[in-house]
Amino acid sequence: MTVVADVLTSPRSQTAALPRAHRHVPSSAAPLIVRSPQQIAALAAVFAAMALTVHWASGPLVQLVDHPIESWVIHHRTPTADAVVRRISFLGSSQVVYTLGPLLGLAALARCKIVGATVLAVTAARPLVEFTFKSLVGRPRPDIDRLVRGTGYSFPCGHVMAAAALWGMVPLVLSLYVSSRRVWRASAIASVAMIVMIGSTRVYLGVHWPSDVVAGAILDLLLLSLLDRAFHRVHDRYHCRASHP
Numbered sequence: 748m749t750v751v752a753d754v755l756t757s758p759r760s761q762t763a764a765l766p767r768a769h770r771h772v773p774s775s776a777a778p779l780i781v782r783s784p785q786q787i788a789a790l791a792a793v794f795a796a797m798a799l800t801v802h803w804a805s806g807p808l809v810q811l812v813d814h815p816i817e818s819w820v821i822h823h824r825t826p827t828a829d830a831v832v833r834r835i836s837f838l839g840s841s842q843v844v845y846t847l848g849p850l851l852g853l854a855a856l857a858r859c860k861i862v863g864a865t866v867l868a869v870t871a872a873r874p875l876v877e878f879t880f881k882s883l884v885g886r887p888r889p890d891i892d893r894l895v896r897g898t899g900y901s902f903p904c905g906h907v908m909a910a911a912a913l914w915g916m917v918p919l920v921l922s923l924y925v926s927s928r929r930v931w932r933a934s935a936i937a938s939v940a941m942i943v944m945i946g947s948t949r950v951y952l953g954v955h956w957p958s959d960v961v962a963g964a965i966l967d968l969l970l971l972s973l974l975d976r977a978f979h980r981v982h983d984r985y986h987c988r989a990s991h992p
């Protein structure tokens with residue numbers, strides 16, 4: 748975590764160049780948010796508790812928590828917001844994620860094999876992880892007033908996971924091409940904002956309960972934090988001799 752501290756607080760970080768040392772940059776914003784094994788364990792416990800609650804008592808959770816929020820959001824829709832939200836939601840759609848994910852991976856491969864392989868692996872693994880959890884929990888989607896079509900199970904929200912798999916990887920790939928730490932930090936903050944916005948649109952559009960989106964975000968944080976540890980272990984071992992600028 749000294750890596751994270753350096754990125755955030757070092758006075759030299761304003762001017763220091765990244766490309767020769769992108770191995771010292773977190774692989775996403777997640778390890779900046781989740782800093783210790785205890786926090787990872789706590790997040791895993793919260794996610795497990797949510798999944799078990801949804802599996803065994805989805806009805807009460809819907810009645811007490813999710814339905815009031817979903818109804819409030821649906822009753823505050825406007826035509827302008829509808830159009831904006833649809834566009835934001837599209838940025839986490841299968842079309843965008845399955846097109847830009849491989850392109851992002853190829854862009855990374857050109858500079859660093861480990862980063863490229865990581866991005867491609869995350870793109871490929873995300874649907875498997877998502878659908879495994881969805882099948883295990885088996886929660887029906889809300890059926891109040893959907894603005895778009897939603898198929899399959901509801902928990903956790905797939906859009907928020909797809910957004911993390913694509914937009915969450917952008918800062919790491921950017922670090923291969925842009926040497927400014929300030930740009931890296933801005934991209935990390937933007938990636939988090941993008942993931943939160945894309946997740947929120949699914950509640951607005953009526954295809955997910957709020958707790959699906961929260962659980963998806965928690966799972967993102969958890970998986971990307973674990974990925975960061977594995978990534979640095981492998982990346983440090985190979986040193987990227989051939990592919991660094």
Ligand SMILES: [Zn+2]
Pocket residue numbers: 769770858859860861862982986987991
């Ligand atoms: Zn590398």
